[in-house]
Amino acid sequence: MAVDLLLGLQWGDEGKGKIVDVLTKNYDIIARFQGGPNAGHTLEFDGIKHVLRTIPSGIFHNKSVNVIGNGVVIDPVVFVKELEGLKPFNIDYKSKLLISRKAHLILPTHRLLDAASEAAKGKAKIGSTLKGIGPTYMDKTGRNGIRVGDIEMDGWKEKYRALADKHESLIYFYKVDIQYDLDEMEKEFFEAIEILKSLKFIDSEEYLRDAIKKGKSILAEGAQGSLLDIDFGTYPYVTSSNTTAAGACTGLGIAPTMIKEVYGIFKAYTTRVGSGPFPTELLDDVGAKMAKIGNEFGAVTGRPRRCGWLDLVALKYTCAINGVTQLMMMKSDVLSGFDSLKICTAYNYKGDIIKHLPYTIEEEYVTPIYTEMKGWKQDLTKMSDTAQFPQELNDYIHFLEKELEIAIKIISVGPDRTQTILR
Ligand code: IMP
Numbered sequence: 001m002a003v004d005l006l007l008g009l010q011w012g013d014e015g016k017g018k019i020v021d022v023l024t025k026n027y028d029i030i031a032r033f034q035g036g037p038n039a040g041h042t043l044e045f046d047g048i049k050h051v052l053r054t055i056p057s058g059i060f061h062n063k064s065v066n067v068i069g070n071g072v073v074i075d076p077v078v079f080v081k082e083l084e085g086l087k088p089f090n091i092d093y094k095s096k097l098l099i100s101r102k103a104h105l106i107l108p109t110h111r112l113l114d115a116a117s118e119a120a121k122g123k124a125k126i127g128s129t130l131k132g133i134g135p136t137y138m139d140k141t142g143r144n145g146i147r148v149g150d151i152e153m154d155g156w157k158e159k160y161r162a163l164a165d166k167h168e169s170l171i172y173f174y175k176v177d178i179q180y181d182l183d184e185m186e187k188e189f190f191e192a193i194e195i196l197k198s199l200k201f202i203d204s205e206e207y208l209r210d211a212i213k214k215g216k217s218i219l220a221e222g223a224q225g226s227l228l229d230i231d232f233g234t235y236p237y238v239t240s241s242n243t244t245a246a247g248a249c250t251g252l253g254i255a256p257t258m259i260k261e262v263y264g265i266f267k268a269y270t271t272r273v274g275s276g277p278f279p280t281e282l283l284d285d286v287g288a289k290m291a292k293i294g295n296e297f298g299a300v301t302g303r304p305r306r307c308g309w310l311d312l313v314a315l316k317y318t319c320a321i322n323g324v325t326q327l328m329m330m331k332s333d334v335l336s337g338f339d340s341l342k343i344c345t346a347y348n349y350k351g352d353i354i355k356h357l358p359y360t361i362e363e364e365y366v367t368p369i370y371t372e373m374k375g376w377k378q379d380l381t382k383m384s385d386t387a388q389f390p391q392e393l394n395d396y397i398h399f400l401e402k403e404l405e406i407a408i409k410i411i412s413v414g415p416d417r418t419q420t421i422l423r
Pocket of ligand 1: 011128129133223225238239275
């Protein structure tokens with residue numbers, strides 16, 4: 001068995017980029033399987049902070065090959081900017097970065113449709129990152145999409161025109177006021193397509209099957225988080241792809257029997273960006289303090305993230321959906337300095353005490369029930385060994401392990417690669 005998965009267990013932004021970057025030295029291939037430039041995987045090393053959008057987080061390591069799978073949606077314009085950002089690092093991306101022919105392309109009009117659709121929703125808006133993700137996946141399942149492989153074929157520009165024209169009619173029907181210069185956007189798009197064409201395209205299912213046969217090790221890197229999964233997340237406030245473990249099979253073409261470890265990554269507290277229910281959200285000074293210490297601003301949109309206590313009801317659910325085998329707790333250092341810490345262990349759901357995630361977790365139906373634990377004052381950021389941990393942190397970790405029945409193998413105590421403690 002040759003494939004391990006790394007997934008976010010909350011609403012995204014758990015710190016997957018950092019962990020993939022730390023883990024990559026153990027793998028031959030790093031593969032992204034869903035999402036698109038709505039993701040922003042932040043990596044910090046040697047005093048440099050870098051945000052990746054579509055490119056897998058293994059790109060900074062010499063050894064690994066990086067695959068963008070068929071389940072990913074690619075915006076050529078954003079992608080080319082990402083490549084430009086890699087220039088100072090002298091990365092040979094023509095040999096280290098491979099793109100599935102079956103990945104779908106985000107067209108300029110997909111971005112416009114995203115904006116029109118959100119504007120038309122008014123108060124009910126999802127809080128989309130407005131990167132065209134939803135409309136692109138809609139065209140994928142609607143069987144109208146344009147795939148990377150199409151740009152190698154004759155006549156794809158006619159297909160493009162027909163789809164873009166249809167999108168313009170749809171934008172008109174939304175009856176919202178959005179300003180755009182499509183000629184300018186298309187110029188940028190077709191220039192980016194030419195650069196995209198200079199990269200190596202593959203049939204990722206073939207490539208990975210062959211790699212597995214040859215004994216190569218593969219890490220499948222998820223984007224967003226399980227609570228944003230189109231099927232199992234807090235619908236409709238979700239993204240448009242399967243962010244859970246099954247998405248790695250459909251988004252890369254690997255068989256479920258090939259999967260070994262499922263690394264589940266979560267923050268020591270909870271954050272959410274965009275709209276939607278969030279039972280443990282803190283709208284007080286405590287939440288503001290978490291946001292400040294944790295620098296909780298979206299890597300893609302810069303929007304402030306909503307913060308709250310750790311929700312074990314939701315975490316248990318996502319561990320189960322994904323079949324998590326090992327846990328990794330991020331941003332533990334952010335919890336230093338709180339007198340007490342709360343952990344949600346059950347919900348009052350329409351008057352009943354429940355421990356599973358119900359159909360809806362909207363505020364009008366759900367009230368969180370907390371267990372309170374003593375906080376710690378020590379700064380964790382300089383610690384390099386679990387022996388240095390304050391007792392209260394150990395208590396926090398042991399409590400979670402007991403509730404979740406899964407070992408927490410990595411504790412992150414800061415954004416840098418080096419601030420990662422193995423247990
Ligand atoms: P979309 O994926 O841009 O359509 O956005 C749908 C929802 O998912 C919104 O609430 C976004 O804020 C959220 N979302 C999408 N990508 C990310 C991410 O990488 N981190 C956190 N939230 C995300």
